Amino acid sequence: MKDLKKLTAGILAEKLEGLDAADIEKMIETPPDSTLGDYAFPCFRLAKMFRKAPQMIAQEIAEQLAGETAFHEVRNVNAYVNFFMNRAEAEADAVVDVLEKKDEFGRSDLGAGKTVIVEFSSPNIAKPFHIGHLRSTVIGNSINKIYDALGYDVVRINHLGDYGTQFGKMIVAYRKWGSEEDVRREPIKSLLSYYVRFHDEAEKDPSLEDEARATFARLEQGEKEETELWKWFREESLREFTYVYDLLGIEFDSYAGESFYSDKMDRVIDIMNEKGILQESQGAQIVDLSDYNMPPAIIRKKDGSTLYITRDIAAALYRKETYDFFKNIYVVASQQNLHFSQWFKVIELMGFDWSEQCVHVPFGMVSLESGTLSTRKGQVVFLLDVLNKSIERTREIIKEKNVPAEALEQTAKDVGVGAVVFNELSNNRIKDYVFSWDKVLNFDGETGPYVQYTHARASSVLRRTEEDVKALYEGSAVPDMALASSDAAYELMKAVRKFPKIVEEAGEKYEPSVITRHIIDVAQYFNKFYHDEHILVEDREERLARLAVTIAAKQTIKNGLALLGVAAPDRM
């Protein structure tokens, strides 16, 4: 597709001394109202340069560009030069692109040859997968897909919380109150109950905490008995997680969790010593960060065992060496902002200039109407329950619709799961939110089912005239887009044209909601177009043009949903 903004900037640059096209392109903006044109060039800033009133400048530019064939019209309003593009040309340009690229429409090769790592989801072993884990899982998955679409090689890492003092606690608890049989039958539920009991008992008997720390230290030293138990807990837990990931359609390239780095930490400490940044304080080994207005990073506890931060540093070193990443992205809750600032700084102090390639992508907290999530206190909503309820509700609704019986289950899953995922990705990730059943199970308005419905509706139209559609794809019929250049069609096609830029923006900001918002726009424009104009008209030429618009809308929605990890069924 042609970049019409760039083209406009280029033409303006010829008329304006002292400004190059790149500067002008940055100044060009989109008018608040489409009746004011497709692009606008504000002239306020030129006033000083040309020592003239901005309105005058705008007027003169508009007059000079009056005959320019690249534009349908150039109009002056106040201090703005407003550009109206040739609708049919712009639409045709996009249609050709969509017909040719299909599922690839919106993809680019910006990141060719570069590797991006995304660490996301990362649940704790032996704890249930709840609504709080959904954000990292779904945001991380989408960021992966976005970077993949931008041409990067992506590596999806599930940094399982499979290590740390908590496993000391778990092992102590299992030995005291656990049963092998229960763990085999209901692994997470049983392990969790031991864990909860541990905390209750430890309140009465604080020596349990010391015992747990000692047990973890033995695990870290590779003692056989502890290691066997730990391995077993990990396997059982992973089996349950996989079920949820399958439902969400999410895959990982690596499950190297914290434990994977347990033997890679001495090196980290050696490097720190070489650089002379490690010091002893209150029996622990720390890196002092007071020069950077941060509390110290504790690298090694007084009992010799390591912490989260040490493992993250070891993991980053390993990943740099293994993958030579261009970017190393962490999709982790904003609660850990300080943690990431600390260890990014430590890495820099260790002399690694790639510390700036490490990016923390934080997101806001999820809470319940009854308060903060707490697995231990039973204040929790399980993700599986949410997904199942949503699927169930979808099944009820689509039973009477146009879904063949054999496709019902799959469709209920696509739409039900899609609703939950879409909902999760519709707001800026940094915002906190309160989980509400009403909200996830509401399918009206700006929701996944709304967008999916729009897609299914477009598919339905296309299904009715397969010959025409085939002809368009094969190129044996070339649509005359002048026959579909109404306001409704044009606004829709403008949104389609914008899609590749939207993908780039979402990548730059690490913000899937940019895509979510945009495909809602596309769906809204399509629904308006659909209502305003009959697509399957008698006249073939007119019909082909409107079908081309329909194909473009459907494809954009489908590709956008794919980047969110949401399916786009043809019927629902």
Added chain:
RNA sequence: GCGCCCGUAGCUCAGCUGGAUAGAGCGUCGGACUCCGACUCCGAAGGCCAUGCGUUCGAAUCGCACCGGGCGUACCA
């Protein structure tokens, strides 16, 4: 205390790295199916963009201050 984040319509949120009268959805009220899928569409009501000062030709957007909320703040993750 200190640090970071959030504060836009009754509710949930957009608002592009400063621009032309601040936009959606939900909810409320009122309309549109003998017509390509009504999980749809159209219309109405609803705002001193928390507050104050500043920078600027121009501020919801940038800076400072202040209020309210969240998170974090040495051996949990």
